[in-house]
Amino acid sequence: MSQYWSKLVHTLTPYVPGEQPKINNLIKLNTNENPYGPSPKVIAALQKEAADSLRLYPDPNSDALKQAIAEYHGLNANQVFVGNGSDEVLAHVFNALLKHDKPILFPDITYSFYPVYCGLYEIDFETIPLSEAFEINVDDYLKANGGIIFPNPNAPTGRLLKLSEIERLLKHNTDSVVVIDEAYVDFGGESAVGLVSRYPQLLVTHTFSKARSLAGLRVGYAVGHPDLIDALHRVKDSFNSYPLDRFAQAGAIAAMNDTAYFEETRQRVIKTRESVVDALEAMGFEVLPSGANFIFARHPKYEAEALATSLREQKVIIRHFKKPARIDQFLRITIGTDVECKALVQALKKTLKM
Numbered sequence: 001m002s003q004y005w006s007k008l009v010h011t012l013t014p015y016v017p018g019e020q021p022k023i024n025n026l027i028k029l030n031t032n033e034n035p036y037g038p039s040p041k042v043i044a045a046l047q048k049e050a051a052d053s054l055r056l057y058p059d060p061n062s063d064a065l066k067q068a069i070a071e072y073h074g075l076n077a078n079q080v081f082v083g084n085g086s087d088e089v090l091a092h093v094f095n096a097l098l099k100h101d102k103p104i105l106f107p108d109i110t111y112s113f114y115p116v117y118c119g120l121y122e123i124d125f126e127t128i129p130l131s132e133a134f135e136i137n138v139d140d141y142l143k144a145n146g147g148i149i150f151p152n153p154n155a156p157t158g159r160l161l162k163l164s165e166i167e168r169l170l171k172h173n174t175d176s177v178v179v180i181d182e183a184y185v186d187f188g189g190e191s192a193v194g195l196v197s198r199y200p201q202l203l204v205t206h207t208f209s210k211a212r213s214l215a216g217l218r219v220g221y222a223v224g225h226p227d228l229i230d231a232l233h234r235v236k237d238s239f240n241s242y243p244l245d246r247f248a249q250a251g252a253i254a255a256m257n258d259t260a261y262f263e264e265t266r267q268r269v270i271k272t273r274e275s276v277v278d279a280l281e282a283m284g285f286e287v288l289p290s291g292a293n294f295i296f297a298r299h300p301k302y303e304a305e306a307l308a309t310s311l312r313e314q315k316v317i318i319r320h321f322k323k324p325a326r327i328d329q330f331l332r333i334t335i336g337t338d339v340e341c342k343a344l345v346q347a348l349k350k351t352l353k354m
């Protein structure tokens with residue numbers, strides 16, 4: 001605390017990301033990174049970018065990247081916004097599109113960055129409880145609001161909401177923006193991107209950090225009606241003209257264009273997820289249905305905190321959220337390679353003395 005801080009800074013409770021351990025020999029299943037490296041074409045594009053041209057500023061508008069994203073989704077480039085990770089895109093979304101008189105709505109159990117942005121931009125919010133089975137019920141959102149946001153699949157539950165339910169929400173909710181955060185959609189969900197041309201209040205965000213194996217490059221994007229995209233540009237250009245450097249633009253273009261590599265690695269993660277679910281269920285875990293590259297599981301007989309500690313002693317790190325109370329007995333486990341997941345299952349067997 002300091003007398004030099006602004007009033008706002010005194011009120012902030014910043015987001016705490018999962019640990020990036022400084023030791024190497026851990027099996028890292030705690031932050032939903034992809035276990036497979038980026039496409040070799042991405043590496044080649046980055047190497048090519050390490051050149052004399054680094055003395056020049058990058059394209060402030062990332063036009064070539066927007067074009068690649070637009071082509072992939074069958075949209076126009078004016079329906080695409082890009083940023084330094086989808087976290088930055090989301091920050092601009094809160095500031096540009098979700099700050100109104102009425103409170104915005106999001107689930108009580110969801111991505112814990114949302115309330116942090118509300119604090120930063122002084123936005124009122126109301127949390128809507130997930131059902132007993134940790135599902136989003138669209139009927140609970142059919143009321144006056146300043147905007148609606150949730151991930152699909154949701155995090156950290158991994159549960160999917162059907163596209164028909166999202167469309168039902170859009171049909172009812174026409175006076176405020178609906179943001180669907182599709183950070184994990186490529187691991188088994190139905191994307192709402194196909195709806196953006198029909199619903200001008202819909203904005204869908206994606207990231208290169210998960211299914212495209214580029215968490216270290218920091219690239220994310222939003223797609224929606226050109227008027228929504230325009231609002232995001234107005235905020236971005238009042239904040240940082242160059243959020244994506246030359247490496248980020250070149251690497252993301254190469255990743256977007258290598259659909260074969262993307263398909264192969266995401267299918268591998270999905271396949272491994274199914275075998276991890278089977279192994280955990282055989283050990284007595286209750287595992288929520290997952291459409292993501294992680295699972296959310298609890299054991300009726302063992303404390304989550306004790307399980308997390310025991311795994312760590314065996315060099316496997318996973319994520320345990322202590323709050324809210326409804327999820328304090330769950331572990332969120334990222335899907336790694338088959339070898340990493342075998343090590344996880346072995347470590348759990350040892351802990352459970354099986």
Ligand SMILES: *Cc1c(COP(=O)(O)O)cnc(C)c1O
Pocket residue numbers: 032084085086087088111151155181183206207208209215219220
């Ligand atoms: C990982 C994640 C993001 C952020 O991704 P970045 O592009 O790495 O900033 C956004 N939303 C959810 C729900 C996530 O899990």
